[in-house]
Amino acid sequence: MAVVTPKMIGERIKRREDPRLIQGLGTYVDDIKLPGMLHLAFKRSDIAHGIIKSIDVSEAQSMPGVELVITGAELKEFLPPMPIGTPFPSPDHYSVAVDRVRYQGEPVAVVVAADRYLARDAADAIVVDYEVLPAVIDPEVAMQGQPALVHEAFENNLAVPYVPGGTGFDAEAGTVDNSAVDKAFAEADFTLSQRMMNQRLAPTAMEARGVVAHYEPGKDTLTIWSSTQNPHILKTFVAALTGIPDNQVRAIAPEVGGGFGCKINIYGEDYVAAALSKQLGKPLKWIEDRSEAFQATIHGRGILAYVDICGKNDGKVTGLKIKLIADIGAYNMILTAAIPTLTMLMLNGTYDIPAIRAELTEVFTNKMPTDAYRGAGRPEGTYFVERAMDMVARHLGMDPAEVKRKNFIKADQFPFATQMGAVYDSGDYEKTLDLALKNANWEGLKAERDRAKSEGRLVGLGVSFYVEVCGLGPSASLPTGGWEYSSVTVERSGKVTATTGSSPHGQGNETTFSQMLADQFGIPMSDVTILHGDTGVVKQGIGTFGSRSQAVGGTVLMKAGDKVKDKMARFAAAMLNPNEETDASEMVFQDGTIYFRDAPGNSVTFADVAAYAYVPVPLPEGLDPGLSEQAFWEPSNNTYPYGCHISMIEIDRDTGEPKLLKLIAVDDCGTVVNPLIVEGQIHGGLAQGIGQAMIEEVVYDDDGQLITGSFMDYAMPRATDFPRFELDKTVTPTPVNPLGAKGVGEAGTLGSTPCIVNAAVDALSEFGVTHIDMMLRPEKLWRIINQGGKS
Amino acid sequence: MANETPVSIKVNGKEEQRDVEPRLLLAHFLREDLGLTGTHIGCDTTQCGACTVLIDGKSVKACTVFAVQADGSEVTTIEGVGAEGELHPVQEGFWEEHGLQCGYCTPGMIMSGIHLLNENKNPSEQEIREGISGNFCRCTGYQHIVNAIQYAAKKG
Numbered sequence: 001m002a003v004v005t006p007k008m009i010g011e012r013i014k015r016r017e018d019p020r021l022i023q024g025l026g027t028y029v030d031d032i033k034l035p036g037m038l039h040l041a042f043k044r045s046d047i048a049h050g051i052i053k054s055i056d057v058s059e060a061q062s063m064p065g066v067e068l069v070i071t072g073a074e075l076k077e078f079l080p081p082m083p084i085g086t087p088f089p090s091p092d093h094y095s096v097a098v099d100r101v102r103y104q105g106e107p108v109a110v111v112v113a114a115d116r117y118l119a120r121d122a123a124d125a126i127v128v129d130y131e132v133l134p135a136v137i138d139p140e141v142a143m144q145g146q147p148a149l150v151h152e153a154f155e156n157n158l159a160v161p162y163v164p165g166g167t168g169f170d171a172e173a174g175t176v177d178n179s180a181v182d183k184a185f186a187e188a189d190f191t192l193s194q195r196m197m198n199q200r201l202a203p204t205a206m207e208a209r210g211v212v213a214h215y216e217p218g219k220d221t222l223t224i225w226s227s228t229q230n231p232h233i234l235k236t237f238v239a240a241l242t243g244i245p246d247n248q249v250r251a252i253a254p255e256v257g258g259g260f261g262c263k264i265n266i267y268g269e270d271y272v273a274a275a276l277s278k279q280l281g282k283p284l285k286w287i288e289d290r291s292e293a294f295q296a297t298i299h300g301r302g303i304l305a306y307v308d309i310c311g312k313n314d315g316k317v318t319g320l321k322i323k324l325i326a327d328i329g330a331y332n333m334i335l336t337a338a339i340p341t342l343t344m345l346m347l348n349g350t351y352d353i354p355a356i357r358a359e360l361t362e363v364f365t366n367k368m369p370t371d372a373y374r375g376a377g378r379p380e381g382t383y384f385v386e387r388a389m390d391m392v393a394r395h396l397g398m399d400p401a402e403v404k405r406k407n408f409i410k411a412d413q414f415p416f417a418t419q420m421g422a423v424y425d426s427g428d429y430e431k432t433l434d435l436a437l438k439n440a441n442w443e444g445l446k447a448e449r450d451r452a453k454s455e456g457r458l459v460g461l462g463v464s465f466y467v468e469v470c471g472l473g474p475s476a477s478l479p480t481g482g483w484e485y486s487s488v489t490v491e492r493s494g495k496v497t498a499t500t501g502s503s504p505h506g507q508g509n510e511t512t513f514s515q516m517l518a519d520q521f522g523i524p525m526s527d528v529t530i531l532h533g534d535t536g537v538v539k540q541g542i543g544t545f546g547s548r549s550q551a552v553g554g555t556v557l558m559k560a561g562d563k564v565k566d567k568m569a570r571f572a573a574a575m576l577n578p579n580e581e582t583d584a585s586e587m588v589f590q591d592g593t594i595y596f597r598d599a600p601g602n603s604v605t606f607a608d609v610a611a612y613a614y615v616p617v618p619l620p621e622g623l624d625p626g627l628s629e630q631a632f633w634e635p636s637n638n639t640y641p642y643g644c645h646i647s648m649i650e651i652d653r654d655t656g657e658p659k660l661l662k663l664i665a666v667d668d669c670g671t672v673v674n675p676l677i678v679e680g681q682i683h684g685g686l687a688q689g690i691g692q693a694m695i696e697e698v699v700y701d702d703d704g705q706l707i708t709g710s711f712m713d714y715a716m717p718r719a720t721d722f723p724r725f726e727l728d729k730t731v732t733p734t735p736v737n738p739l740g741a742k743g744v745g746e747a748g749t750l751g752s753t754p755c756i757v758n759a760a761v762d763a764l765s766e767f768g769v770t771h772i773d774m775m776l777r778p779e780k781l782w783r784i785i786n787q788g789g790k791s
Numbered sequence: 792m793a794n795e796t797p798v799s800i801k802v803n804g805k806e807e808q809r810d811v812e813p814r815l816l817l818a819h820f821l822r823e824d825l826g827l828t829g830t831h832i833g834c835d836t837t838q839c840g841a842c843t844v845l846i847d848g849k850s851v852k853a854c855t856v857f858a859v860q861a862d863g864s865e866v867t868t869i870e871g872v873g874a875e876g877e878l879h880p881v882q883e884g885f886w887e888e889h890g891l892q893c894g895y896c897t898p899g900m901i902m903s904g905i906h907l908l909n910e911n912k913n914p915s916e917q918e919i920r921e922g923i924s925g926n927f928c929r930c931t932g933y934q935h936i937v938n939a940i941q942y943a944a945k946k947g
Contacts, residue, residue: 014886014887014889015886015889017873017894018885018886018891018894019886020894021891021894021897022869022878022882022885022886022894022897022898022901023829023832023869023870023873023874023875023878023882024827024828024829024868024869024870024890024898025829026894027828028828028831028895030822030828030832031822031828035853064931117812117814117815204929205893205895205929206831206893206895206896206928206929206930207831207833207834207895208833209895217851229852245807255894256893257831257833257892257893257895258892258893258895258929258930259893260929289834289840290833290834290835290836290837291835291836402808505893506891506892506893506894506930507892508892676889677889679889679935680889680892680930680931681892682934683931683932683933683934683935684892684929684930684931684936685932686932687929687931687932687933688929693792710834710835710836710838711834711836711838711927712836712838716838716839716927716929718920718924718927718933719919719920719921719923719924719926719928719933719936719937720917720920720924721935722923722932722934723914724934724937725932746934
């Protein structure tokens with residue numbers, strides 16, 4: 001019997017992932033128990049910088065239940081330095097420090113014991129003697145080679161000494177022509193300059209990291225479960241480092257409790273678990289606790305900028321110079337050095353600025369390395385540009401929204417080649433700005449602010465407009481390759497099983513991808529199963545980051561689906577019209593049936609065609625049995641979603657405490673497959689961006705001690721920190737993929753930070769303040785209120 | 792082990808008797824000894840609330856209670872609140888309103904939501920936000936969680 005299958009793409013479908021998760025039935029990595037499994041604990045450096053003089057493991061080794069204690073120097077014998085994914089020169093980075101520690105929390109020794117309590121007891125019993133070296137903390141001091149060198153081979157602590165970009169930069173010749181930029185600044189009516197810090201953050205996925213490694217000696221196989229965003233990359237890297245061939249390694253991302261970029265990396269603990277499981281022939285588990293996560297899971301942001309912006313008195317911006325200094329911490333992780341280059345790539349913002357000069361320097365310090373954290377370089381770029389644009393508006397006394405409008409890249413300029421070398425795919429920025437202003441009742445809000453100010457209240461408005469690079473990307477832009485993989489199988493029963501290399505950790509791919517296949521095949525969503533996160537099941541893949549699941553993973557799913565559909569159409573045609581040559585492209589898949597477009601009354605059921613394809617008697621000419629196809633696909637370009645955020649905040653005149661009153665967002669991520677999930681993604685991104693603007697900051701003291709080492713000191717946003725967000729969207733599909741989807745996972749983190757700081761500066765304008773560095777600590781704001789505009 | 796202490800705890804309606812180390816956290820007792828892995832652990836300083844369970848009807852962070860302290864009490868974990876086909880209204884709300892993404896904070900968040908509604912059948916939005924302020928979520932920005940609890944409150 002035919003079932004009616006409504007169109008699913010674009011619908012607010014509740015998630016298929018949820019039933020298991022709301023019952024506590026999801027299997028996260030710490031829920032995995034294997035027979036004979038032992039537990040790892042890491043002894044970590046409690047100083048930021050020093051030479052390891054000796055490690056005394058004797059007491060630890062003698063404790064009951066302890067199987068093995070091993071130091072970095074011993075591990076080095078069979079575990080090479082960790083690989084990275086960027087082309088910049090990099091110092092050796094061992095999973096466990098060999099002779100010198102370079103950040104607080106760096107592993108120095110490993111314990112294997114019968115349970116996790118014993119393992120921690122034994123790690124605590126290890127005694128390390130250090131020769132303490134001065135800690136390199138301030139990146140600008142570090143650049144002078146002071147107070148020490150983090151790596152002897154890197155003069156003045158320069159990890160990446162100098163990368164230029166922008167107008168007049170010839171990448172091939174490596175030359176920089178400053179004439180256009182110099183002319184813009186020479187002829188400008190005004191120039192504004194500001195130092196801005198985009199502070200370090202801790203990603204803090206609610207599930208910290210964890211790994212279970214199971215080497216089976218007789219088979220020489222390794223199965224590794226890890227809380228990762230990209231099991232296929234994990235498999236490749238672990239194979240390379242442990243010497244187990246990659247076709248003997250199976251990596252599994254079970255239920256993953258959030259990632260936000262920090263679980264792209266393959267960390268020392270993953271490699272150690274794999275290598276020691278191989279050495280001991282036993283399964284090993286390591287679960288990171290929160291204190292370790294603050295110390296030893298990558299941080300995000302940490303970029304300082306010197307910004308000069310110039311323009312004409314009518315509001316037209318004519319030139320921008322930005323010097324970026326990235327405080328990358330002690331080592332290069334997989335993408336560490338590449339993240340600030342994304343900041344640079346996005347310095348054009350949404351504006352047609354004729355002359356831009358950007359320079360980037362990356363500096364080693366004695367801190368945890370930085371790497372991708374939600375937005376990964378783009379929020380920093382957006383923040384610098386949007387703060388500068390707001391300064392222009394404030395300088396000229398113009399409405400900040402109108403300054404944006406005046407400088408926007410216009411809808412008829414797309415595709416738009418920026419000064420920074422990006423080609424923006426599509427956009428209509430004015431349309432989005434107009435909708436945001438309308439939804440916010442912008443003129444009314446301004447009147448409300450003015451009224452509040454006249455009553456002596458410190459109320460301010462902020463507006464920001466962002467563009468980000470998503471849907472990563474062509475293979476030229478990713479060291480792993482920029483494609484994605486999918487397979488689609490129509491089972492004998494007519495149910496559909498698909499695999500995807502997009503390995504989700506909260507994004508809801510099982511739901512959105514089921515929606516897509518349901519539409520493609522004209523079957524109920526409940527007949528579709530999406531498999532992911534297991535390299536033994538999903539043959540190839542890249543992973544989930546850079547807002548690429550829908551744009552790249554979704555597109556390749558369609559491609560694989562099309563291949564199966566084409567073959568299935570030919571089987572159906574043979575059933576309907578056995579004696580004639582027919583055009584399979586004329587077959588319609590709808591409501592669980594397949595029929596010729598011009599003969600809907602004469603159909604076969606989807607399930608009957610599936611059954612026929614597996615027992616094809618007679619076998620139609622030119623067809624092989626079975627219905628299972630795979631596809632690889634990579635986009636020709638990245639996508640460039642964008643949006644406008646507007647906020648209203650109030651600062652308490654007596655205490656300096658800021659409160660976010662309103663947040664209005666209009667985002668354009670192209671085609672939306674499931675609005676419910678997209679809204680959830682935007683909410684989450686907003687919360688992280690607002691967190692950065694208002695309360696979050698990783699702080700090290702001058703000795704390199706992590707001050708914000710737990711949730712008692714690192715301000716994780718709570719439900720009470722937010723107002724109800726007001727969302728809306730415009731839809732400008734990308735021409736880069738057939739779905740038209742651009743990606744939305746990171747969007748919220750881009751618009752929110754400048755939007756909120758702009759509002760704070762507006763609120764405190766009576767004190768003559770023109771910039772406030774994040775986060776908006778009440779004490780900092782109180783000083784501005786009470787000390788004449790100086791923060 | 793010599794220093795183990797017997798405990799008797801009623802978990803999800805079932806009497807459980809074990810010998811435990813005095814330092815064993817209730818969260819580890821539930822997860823490791825009883826295999827109830829729906830109770831998650833997200834921090835080590837009693838801030839995040841991922842391990843929230845009900846002890847004698849009150850919401851408690853199970854990482855801050857030793858198993859021996861729970862001796863003689865009744866504990867309800869996420870596994871004990873409802874099953875497919877007969878979900879608790881708060882569970883149903885989380886599903887209907889997209890109150891979760893990665894799902895890691897969800898069991899603790901649901902337990903806090905249940906406790907909140909037990910105490911206050913018709914909370915305002917601000918009361919809901921305050922009621923779950925001992926539970927962290929990094930994915931959702933909390934708005935859909937608030938909606939989920941409002942859904943459950945409406946359902947009664």
